[in-house]
Amino acid sequence: MVSFRSQATQEKEVSLKKINNFFISYIFIIFIVFSFSVKTLGNENINKKITNYLHNIKEFSSGFIQSNGKTIEEGKLYLKNNRLKINYISPSNIIIIITEKKGMYFNQDLEEVQYFNPRNSIAKIFFQIFFDKYFFNDANFHEKEKSLFISKTIIFESQEYNVTIIFEKSPLI
Numbered sequence: 136m137v138s139f140r141s142q143a144t145q146e147k148e149v150s151l152k153k154i155n156n157f158f159i160s161y162i163f164i165i166f167i168v169f170s171f172s173v174k175t176l177g178n179e180n181i182n183k184k185i186t187n188y189l190h191n192i193k194e195f196s197s198g199f200i201q202s203n204g205k206t207i208e209e210g211k212l213y214l215k216n217n218r219l220k221i222n223y224i225s226p227s228n229i230i231i232i233i234t235e236k237k238g239m240y241f242n243q244d245l246e247e248v249q250y251f252n253p254r255n256s257i258a259k260i261f262f263q264i265f266f267d268k269y270f271f272n273d274a275n276f277h278e279k280e281k282s283l284f285i286s287k288t289i290i291f292e293s294q295e296y297n298v299t300i301i302f303e304k305s306p307l308i
Contacts, residue, residue, distance in 0.1 A: 185271055186270075195212075195213070198210070199211070199212055209224060210223040210225070217235065218232065219233045219234075228243035231258070233261060237253070257289075257296065260289060270287075271285060275287070283301070284301055285301075286298070
């Protein structure tokens with residue numbers, strides 16, 4: 136017997152793969168734009184300044200680009216009230232909302248919602264960046280032109296992920 140799957144079923148499967156690919160991809164955040172003044176002081180001082188800065192942020196927004204080496208996705212990241220909202224704008228319209236204990240994935244194109252535990256997914260990285268004061272302890276820091284690059288390798292479920300965060304030191308905004 137030959138079964139034909141509807142387009143909605145196929146799109147749902149693609150959507151589920153999208154969730155998994157989001158949490159199992161290399162996260163590459165580009166141009167987190169805010170005013171951050173850094174001098175060449177050494178990793179320990181830079182680490183302390185960045186950690187203090189991020190822990191004192193009450194509201195934050197940024198554009199980002201994410202790549203797993205095959206595809207490029209872009210969107211906006213918002214932080215407010217200890218909640219992160221990740222709004223993908225290209226190539227799909229997807230909204231992910233994360234608190235410390237709960238996560239929601241909403242595919243606007245398919246009008247489909249899924250809930251997950253961020254502590255059991257790679258999404259916990261976003262919370263660690265803003266709320267874990269030890270997150271940057273083993274990171275590599277280097278300055279280039281008007282930016283500070285922070286790179287870190289994270290192991291999740293026996294797989295390595297490279298995270299690079301780029302801080303613009305003195306934006307012209």
